[in-house]
Amino acid sequence: MLCHRGMIQMNLCPCCNQDVETTFHCLRDCKFATRLWQAIGFTNLSFFQGDDLYVWLRRGIDGHSRFLFMSACWWLWRAQNRLCMADGVVSPFSIRMCTDNYVNLLTKCFIKQRPIPFMRVIKWNDKNGNNMILNVDGSSLGNPCISGFGGLLRNEDDAWIHGFAGNIGFSNILHAELLSVYHGLRMAWEFGILELWCYSDSKTAIKLISEPVNTWHHCAAIIYNIKELLSRDWHVHMHHTIREGNACADYLAKLGAGSHETYRSIATPPARISLLLLADASRISFSR
Numbered sequence: 001m002l003c004h005r006g007m008i009q010m011n012l013c014p015c016c017n018q019d020v021e022t023t024f025h026c027l028r029d030c031k032f033a034t035r036l037w038q039a040i041g042f043t044n045l046s047f048f049q050g051d052d053l054y055v056w057l058r059r060g061i062d063g064h065s066r067f068l069f070m071s072a073c074w075w076l077w078r079a080q081n082r083l084c085m086a087d088g089v090v091s092p093f094s095i096r097m098c099t100d101n102y103v104n105l106l107t108k109c110f111i112k113q114r115p116i117p118f119m120r121v122i123k124w125n126d127k128n129g130n131n132m133i134l135n136v137d138g139s140s141l142g143n144p145c146i147s148g149f150g151g152l153l154r155n156e157d158d159a160w161i162h163g164f165a166g167n168i169g170f171s172n173i174l175h176a177e178l179l180s181v182y183h184g185l186r187m188a189w190e191f192g193i194l195e196l197w198c199y200s201d202s203k204t205a206i207k208l209i210s211e212p213v214n215t216w217h218h219c220a221a222i223i224y225n226i227k228e229l230l231s232r233d234w235h236v237h238m239h240h241t242i243r244e245g246n247a248c249a250d251y252l253a254k255l256g257a258g259s260h261e262t263y264r265s266i267a268t269p270p271a272r273i274s275l276l277l278l279a280d281a282s283r284i285s286f287s288r
Contacts, residue, residue, distance in 0.1 A: 138176025150252025
């Protein structure tokens, strides 16, 4: 890329430093790209055969995994640009997470769902909270496995106030969901909020919080801490939502699971969450 523009003399791929940097190499044949394709399910040897870029792109776009193919190409190309232009390395985990998010977005935008009787329609803040809105979520790369939590605080006009994410190591999804509620409530309290609408997509977590605590439960200590926060001098509305109405918190929870920080305060929204924030602010409704 830089050699083509006459900025440097060496024309080797900056990722592997082994082969000439061509578009085809960057998108498919570089070891970095090959590992990503295999990780997301493109393991057939025929996928890596052929030397005609147009034919390869056409075959991928016409295939049954077209959205996954297009999303992976886009984020591989962006990663290559960032490496060349800003000397910034993007991790395979980040590329895969961005690819998955784009696939979900493309699917929701372009695939018409079959009408389902008693279809549920969901959107962000579907209970119409008229004050501060907190969305929280937990994430586990398996159950149990490496887990994390995350959440964000917005006002009723969709403006980002603050966010958080964290990694809890090897645990289960319920532990992560409860910790997301705890850290979210604590953050909201520290901001001096007197009325809060809190959304979680875990019915189990909300049920445990609303009922008397079983002292023998393995998460009893966290539940007690949550109840102590709820008992303070403020009004908190706890509501269940489904994942389509909790997309931003889901992104931050995955971010937490993939990080090495036990807790990270996020003052400015990450760039890759912008499309999800825009969808919420536009009040896009999703069917379930």
